[in-house]
C-alpha cells in the first residue's frame with residue numbers, strides 16, 4: 052500500500068503483466084519513482100500462467116518470475132496489487148495526469164502476512180481455483196499460486212463462511228474480515244497503459260456448443276493442463292479424467308470472423324496452438340493431434356521452423372473450416388469440417404477440443420479515460436511511435452494496444468518507457484539521483 056506521501060509518483064504503470072513490469076523496470080533503472088497498479092492479487096499477468104513459450108519452449112514461469120521478483124525488490128518501484136485503475140485523466144500543458152484507483156479488500160494485512168499458508172490448511176471451504184480456470188480446487192483463503200508476488204494469502208468473500216478457522220491459526224493476526232475498499236487519487240508525471248488482453252469466451256460461436264461439453268477448452272485452460280504444476284499434474288480430459296487420445300485444435304475459432312465482432316487476426320493463436328500441440332505430443336505420446344486451420348501465420352523469427360518441426364513430429368495439419376461441433380454420447384465431440392483443399396465435407400470425432408479463441412481488449416478498457424480504436428484496443432496516435440496514445444503523457448505497451456507475442460510486448464514496453472522518460476524530461480520531472488548529484 053502506498054503511503055499518503057507517495058500519492059504523487061513520477062510514473063504510474065497500469066497492469067503488472069510482462070509489458071507493465073518491463074516498462075516499470077526500465078523507468079526505475081533511470082531513477083524515476085514508479086508505481087505499478089495491478090488489479091489481481093499477484094503481478095505476472097497472463098504469462099505467469101503459461102506452461103512453456105514458443106518458439107524456444109522455455110518454461111514461462113522461469114522467465115517471468117525473475118522479472119516479477121526484480122520489480123518487487125527494486126528500490127524505485129512500488130507495487131499495489133488488488134488495485135484497479137478506474138479512470139485516467141490526462142494532464143495538459145505539462146501538468147501531471149490524475150489516476151483514480153480502487154484498492155479492493157484482500158481481508159489479509161499484507162504487512163503482517165508471512166505467507167505461511169496455515170490459514171489455507173485450516174480453512175474448511177474448497178472453491179474452484181481461479182488460477183487453474185476452475186479445473187482444480189483451492190481454499191476460500193489461499194496464496195493465489197506457488198510463485199505469486201506478493202506470496203501472501205487472499206480471502207474470497209464469496210466463499211468464506213466466516214467460521215474463524217483462519218484467524219485462529221494465523222500466527223501474526225493478519226486476517227481482517229472488516230477490510231473495506233478504498234479509493235485513491237494519484238498524481239503521475241506519466242502513465243503507461245499495459246492492461247493486456249482477454250480471450251473471447253468459448254461460447255461466442257453458438258455452432259460450437261461449448262457450453263454443453265466440459266471437453267471443449269479455451270487455450271489458457273490447456274496451458275494450465277500442460278503446466279508441470281497444473282491442476283492434475285498431467286493432461287486429463289475434464290469430463291471423466293480419461294487420458295485423451297484424439298485431440299483437435301480449431302484455429303481462428305474466435306478471430307477473423309465479422310459475425311462475432313472480431314474481424315482481425317489475433318496473431319498469436321497459430322503459434323500457441325502449434326506450441327500446445329507439440330507439448331501435448333510429449334505429454335500424451337500415443338495421442339493423434341490435428342490442427343484445423345485456414346492459414347498458418349508463423350510471423351516471427353524462428354517461427355516458420357517451429358511450424359515445420361511440428362509437422363515433422365507427426366502432428367496433422369488439416370486445411371479446413373470447422374462449421375459445427377456436436378457433443379456425442381461418450382463425451383466425445385464430432386467436428387463437421389469443410390476442407391479448404393478440395394471442398395469435401397469431413398466428419399471427425401475427437402475426445403478433446405481446444406478452441407483457439409481470439410484476443411480481445413479487457414472488458415473494462417472502455418471507460419478508463421484513454422481513447423480507444425474501433426477494435427476496442429488503446430488507440431495509437433502515431434504510426435511511427437506506436438506507444439503514443441491520444442493523451443498527453445499517456446503511453447501504451449503490450450496487448451493493451453492489440454494482440455502480440457511476448458517478444459513484441461517486451462520490445463514495446465521498453466519503447467514506452469523511453470517515450471515516458473522523454474515526456475518526464477520535457478515536463479521538468481528530474482530523477483531523484485540526478486537531483487542529489
Ligand SMILES: Cc1cc2nc3c(=O)[nH]c(=O)nc-3n(C[C@H](O)[C@H](O)[C@H](O)COP(=O)(O)OP(=O)(O)OC[C@H]3O[C@@H](n4cnc5c(N)ncnc54)[C@H](O)[C@@H]3O)c2cc1C
Pocket residue numbers: 065066067068069070071088089090091094095096097098101103104105106134135136137245246247248250270271274319323326413415448449450451455456457458460
Ligand atoms: C493461450 C495463450 C498462449 C500464449 N503463449 C505464448 C507463447 O508461448 N509465446 C509468446 O510469445 N506469447 C504467447 N502468448 C501471448 C502472451 O500471453 C502475451 O504476449 C503477453 O501475455 C502480453 O502481456 P501484457 O503484459 O501485454 O498483458 P497481460 O499479461 O494481460 O497483463 C496485463 C495486466 O494488466 C492488469 N490489468 C488490466 N486492467 C487493469 C486495470 N484497470 N487496473 C489494474 N490492472 C489491470 C491485468 O490484471 C494483467 O495482470 C500466448 C497467449 C495466449 C492466449
